[in-house]
Amino acid sequence: EPEVTQTPSHQVTQMGQEVILRCVPISNHLYFYWYRQILGQKVEFLVSFYNNEISEKSEIFDDQFSVERPDGSNFTLKIRSTKLEDSAMYFCASISGLARNEQYFGPGTRLTVT
Amino acid sequence: GEDVEQSLFLSVREGDSSVINCTYTDSSSTYLYWYKQEPGAGLQLLTYIFSNMDMKQDQRLTVLLNKKDKHLSLRIADTQTGDSAIYFCAESGNQFYFGTGTSLTVIP
Numbered sequence: 001e002p003e004v005t006q007t008p009s010h011q012v013t014q015m016g017q018e019v020i021l022r023c024v025p026i027s028n029h030l031y032f033y034w035y036r037q038i039l040g041q042k043v044e045f046l047v048s049f050y051n052n053e054i055s056e057k058s059e060i061f062d063d064q065f066s067v068e069r070p071d072g073s074n075f076t077l078k079i080r081s082t083k084l085e086d087s088a089m090y091f092c093a094s095i096s097g098l099a100r101n102e103q104y105f106g107p108g109t110r111l112t113v114t
Numbered sequence: 115g116e117d118v119e120q121s122l123f124l125s126v127r128e129g130d131s132s133v134i135n136c137t138y139t140d141s142s143s144t145y146l147y148w149y150k151q152e153p154g155a156g157l158q159l160l161t162y163i164f165s166n167m168d169m170k171q172d173q174r175l176t177v178l179l180n181k182k183d184k185h186l187s188l189r190i191a192d193t194q195t196g197d198s199a200i201y202f203c204a205e206s207g208n209q210f211y212f213g214t215g216t217s218l219t220v221i222p
Binding site: 033043106 | 159210211214
């Protein structure tokens with residue numbers, strides 16, 4: 001069964017450093033998403049991406065964040081200057097098309113900012 | 115943003131049925147979902163229901179949707195210890211909004 005993959009599974013970084021979280025969505029999917037889940041809290045939407053551009057973003061997704069689809073397979077989330085409060089699980093997800101009936105999530109990257 | 119609420123904890127005995135409830139606010143939601151999250155793992159899509167349906171059954175899982183009251187429930191029949199996890203409901207309008215999650219503990 002096709003699946004969304006994410007690397008790394010755990011990233012530790014120092015405050016102020018840049019991090020890039022990587023995702024490989026399911027190959028024929030068209031819509032891509034990033035979510036985060038701070039420990040013990042709900043899953044929060046960050047950004048959606050379609051046709052090589054951001055289609056929606058939340059208030060959390062400020063200028064420190066950016067997304068990119070550098071080639072036909074990878075989908076990345078960059079945090080330019082990490083803060084302690086960026087520590088969370090980051091989930092990538094993808095959907096095949098407009099029906100939006102099945103959103104598949106990756107296993108997540110745990111980001112720890114020290 | 116939209117508000118999706120769930121009770122935080124549920125504890126049931128193995129073999130009993132579990133019912134996890136969820137309320138949401140966005141009446142324009144097209145689909146409503148249930149996801150399962152095991153410790154340290156990602157989100158696994160369990161099932162979803164289209165907003166013009168009121169019930170969907172999938173093996174041990176039954177989803178009930180009361181659109182008038184904006185209430186969604188997930189019933190797990192014959193609950194097993196492997197069902198212990200956090201269960202999230204989610205709604206999709208333009209974005210996905212997740213509930214706070216219900217931690218289900220199954221007592222052997």
